[in-house]
Every structure is written in C-alpha cells, then in structure tokens.
Amino acid sequence: MAETPKEIDLQECENLIKQIRDIISVNIVMGENKKIEEIHVLAEENRNAKQLVRDIETLLRVEYGIELDHKKISIVQLQKGQGISGNRRLKIAAISYSLQGNQLEAVVELASVKKTCQGRSFGINSRRNNLRLFAEATIEAVKEFLDDGTTLTLEDVAQFSLGGQKIVTTAVTLLKEGIEECLIGSAVIRQDEREAVVRATLGAINRRVPF
DSSP states (O other), rough: OOOOOOOOOHHHHHHHHHHHTTTTEEEEETTTSSOEOOOOEESSSSOHHHHHHHHHHHHHHHOOOOOOOOGGGEEEEEEETOTTTOOOOOEEEEEEEEEEEEEEEEEEEEEEESSSEEEEEEEEEHHHHHHHHHHHHHHHHHHSSSTEEEEEEEEEEEEEEEEEEEEEEEEEEETTTEEEEEEEEEOSSOOHHHHHHHHHHHHHHHTTTTO
C-alpha cells in the first residue's frame, strides 16, 4: 500500500532541492489543491539535466511520498564559467524575530558559497513596519558581502495584488562609485510575508550586485 503524500512546506521543499549537487536556485509553483504544478530550476551544467530531474524526483518520493511527472520539472543550466552577476546569488539561510512589548527585532541570515552573515533591524511592530524591518535586516546582512565603496539603502516596501496573487515589492538604492541606481524586487507571498519580503529584497539586489 502506497504511503499517503506528506503536506509540503514550500520553503522547506525548495531548500531541500537546492541541496542537490549543482542546483543554484529553485522555484516551486503550487496549484489550488496544494499540489506541485511546476518546478523551475537553475543549475550548473556539470551534470546532465536528466540526472538532475531524476534526483529531484527521488527526493520528492523519499521525503514527501510524491510521484511527480518529470514533465513538470524544467531545468535551465548555466554554461561552465558563467555566473549570475559574475558569482552565485546569496541564499536565505534563516529568518527569525523576537518581540519585546511592541518592539520587534528582525534577524535575517544569508549565505554565499564562502560564508554566512547575519543582519538585524529593530523597531515598532506595526503591520507595515514589520515587513520593512525584515527588508532592512536583509540589507544589513548583504552589506557584509559588499566591497568597500558600495552602499545599499532601503527606500520602500509595498504590498499589492496582481493576477489573483499577493505580491510584495521592495525598492533599494544602490550607490557605487558615485553612481546612484534604484533596484526593484518582487516576490509572491506564498505562506509567510516575512520570507516574501526577504526574497523580494534579494531579488532586487542579487541581479545587480556581484558577490
């Protein structure tokens, strides 16, 4: 008798898949029935795409009891020596917070290939400011990876609806060598607004700033 499929925690599942060798980033699309509809993967080209698909299928089978059609998995591979903005992107290692009365401290931990850094931001725990604190904590963590002379400042955080989905967007100002640039990042709010604002902030920064 087949095992009953285990309910999927989206972030946990994406993080598990990212641990597969040569996989850089993962985006899972869930249907209304909370089943996986699509998995989009960015990977290095050290191994055949079919091998990566088989690894993902095996992981889902073992961890969640899911038999996923391989056609739902799409793989994009970077050529050898090619990176994103010259290097791999930063990844979320951990997100946490603590409350003291009406004050909240947001803590975001980011990881690169070589090291892990943590950023913190403390302020009033209002609904709007809550998300801003996590964006600021993300930027504080990112600063630990930057070269001297590069500055990042959070300008704004906003939520809106698009195509039936809740979206969070962040605006970040990059100042480098006297040149100012506005960076915008967006992320779909899946389960956790805080995780979405961290992804949106990284989305703005990762494509423009090399690590």
